[in-house]
Amino acid sequence: MPEDAAKKPSRIQLRNRKKIMEAALNVFSQHGYRGATLDQIAEAAGMSKPNLIYYFDGKEAIHVAVLNRLMEDWLAPLHEMDPNGNPLDEILTYARRKMEMSRKFPKESRLFANEILQGAPRMAPHLETGLKPLFEEKAALIGRWIGQGRLAMVNPEQLILSIWAITQHYADFDAQIRVLIPDEATGWDEAFIHVEEMFRKLLSVSERSD
Incomplete structure (x- = not known):
């Protein structure tokens, strides 16, 4: 064998x-x-x-395995941003998928956020070897789209960070949102619409004169 x-x-x-x-x-x-x-x-x-x-082998090994799986799942939508697609559609689809993951997997998001808040003691090497190259690749792609005049002028790196900050807020601060917006179904519908329109207006060349 x-x-x-x-x-x-x-x-x-x-x-x-x-x-x-x-x-x-x-x-x-x-x-x-x-x-x-x-x-x-x-x-x-x-x-x-x-x-x-x-x-x-122990608790740390389990924790790292769980975090690695979460990172793979969380980064999958960014991997799928298609260089040959319509730039605005690609970014809005990415934001929608991130919102959907925040809606379905709040525990996973909070676990990853807690690791980062502690200084990423177990995930720092994976951030360097897994997250950073992908982040740089997609920021460069968005930069090319901007240079081609297909998106409004924004900072590509800050755009990605803003998408993360806004979409993952709905998972990481789920308990607070439940208090502020008790109607969960309506709240999520409105959140999806709001986030999509916000990034559409930010990125649409026709929406901005700068």
């Missing part, structure tokens, strides 16, 4: 790893990294602590 085949995880192993990571997401989101324990994660996953340690 080839060595690669021998090391390939079984379906049960993949399922158990997924179960552990889903349990860890809930525990870390509720208690933070420092407050979370392996016992809590094992209990939430419905398995013994020794069984959990069979799959992960």
Whole structure:
């Protein structure tokens, strides 16, 4: 049997790893990294602590695995910004997808935000090797679109940061928004419209005279 085949995880192993990571997401989101324990994660996953340690070396390994998966999911819409598409449509689609992720996955967003607020002690290398090159690539793409006169004049890097700040606010400050706008369904509908119109007016060449 080839060595690669021998090391390939079984379906049960993949399922158990997924179960552990889903349990860890809930525990870390509720208690933070420092407050979370392996016992809590094992209990939430419905398995013994020794069984959990069979799959992960410890709490930090689980936390990094969860954060890496979140980063992959969170960056997927940015990866999909198409250089050959209509610039305004591409950016508005990106903003809409970020809003949709904030609506569906607030716990994931808050977990990642907490890691960054702590100085990214476990994710700093991944920010350098994963996030930064993609950020620079898409900022350069937006810059080319601006140079071609297809978007209004804005700072590309600050545009991406603004999209992140605005769309992820709806996830990271979910508890506050629920108080301020109790009608959740209507609130989200209005939020999607507002965010899209704001960036449309900012970026449309016809909307701006500068």
